[in-house]
Amino acid sequence: MDEKTVLIIDGDAASRKFLTHTLQEQGYAVIQAGSGREGLVFAWRDRPDVIVLDPSLPDLGGDVLIKKLRQDQRTASTPVIALSGIDDTERMNVSLEQGFNEYIVKSGEAIARLLEAIPRLLGIKTEAPRKTGGLQIVFLSAKGGTGTSSLCANVAMNIARTEPESNTVVADMVLPIGSIAPLVGYKGSINLATIADVPSQEMTPAFLRESLPNIGLWRFQLLAGSPDPETANLLQVKRIPHVIEALQAAFDYVLIDLGRSLSRISLPIIQQADMIALIVSTDLGTVTLTKTVLEYLQAQGVDTKKIYPILNRAVGLEGMLKSDAEKILGLDIVTTVPYMGSNFIMANNQNQPIAHKFPHDTATVVLQQMTTTIIDRARNLRS
Ligand SMILES: Nc1ncnc2c1ncn2[C@@H]1O[C@H](COP(=O)(O)OP(=O)(O)OP(=O)(O)O)[C@@H](O)[C@H]1O
Ligand SMILES: [Mg+2]
Structure with missing residues (x-):
């Protein structure tokens, strides 16, 4: 230059x-x-x-x-x-x-x-600062209850299952209360706030790989979210970029549940991600809100190629059509997750991955395909 x-x-x-x-x-x-x-x-x-x-x-x-x-x-x-x-x-x-x-x-x-x-x-395209380090995939939605946390955990499980030799971490950054720990049945005391308190020089890759819990059937390691609003208030928010950097140094795949938060905390995380899984449910309200989020992200310099919209039929069979959602969003939707009725909640309630509880369900196949596509795309975008 x-x-x-x-x-x-x-x-x-x-x-x-x-x-x-x-x-x-x-x-x-x-x-x-x-x-x-x-x-x-x-x-x-x-x-x-x-x-x-x-x-x-x-x-x-x-x-x-x-x-x-x-x-x-x-x-x-x-x-x-x-x-x-x-x-x-x-x-x-x-x-x-x-x-x-x-x-x-x-x-x-x-x-x-x-x-x-x-x-x-200055509009100078810099080398992606972290060409090395784990692939970072964030899960985001414009509205609550669209299946963001469930899909984040299940995609992570599928990555870990497909690539057993790699290591995957899920970080729950939804404030003020995370939901991945209850979803996968983790009851321990290590969470985002306790890890954010660890001094920089101690937060080595080895430390994170050793201290973050392994979640049995789910096959990934978890950085649980804040367990309650009180903890969220005490969280050292300024340390979050450092925590993410350390996770990337320690793991091959870093999946982050951001829920529906678009804030000063989450925006830089989204901007640095290799891929943004944007979960959209099939009701007009959510799709319209998602359009707003999408425009905002684009205005903030997020490359549309990194955005991977997922239509999740979380609300039942009567939702809108994929083509209508695509028209509103102005984006092609690659993956549609079928409505799973009570099966989804059943798997969630038993703290089980969908692929484990319902290995032959269509949703299992869809999740697997989606996982492969997301990883391939994220990796291509890096190179
Ligand atoms: N494809 C689906 N079929 C049936 N039920 C679904 C489907 N996707 C999600 N659900 C159900 O929707 C509910 C919300 O899921 P989840 O907690 O993953 O969403 P979320 O977007 O993370 O919500 P929150 O805003 O509370 O963080 C759960 O009860 C889940 O079982
Ligand atoms: Mg959630």
């Missing part, structure tokens, strides 16, 4: 120096300003490709600065990242509304986030 220029506006000399050094190492040209006024002069004179600024400047506040930058045509559309010492959601929302493209809190993870955000905002 031709050299891109980053303007750093930060009142703290040490912070400026560190950032400059890091960005130069990554091949960026860097201009530094120690005050807001100086920053404005450089921004308009040198027209940097990206501006990174600490909003707590001694002379001009971040809110004044962003306003001036946005009002001037020379910098109206320049990506501006707030790199702030203030870890506050309200502050973040206000900043994004004011015109900052991104709000990153100065913390241990700030540099990694910055190095991810800058090329993304």
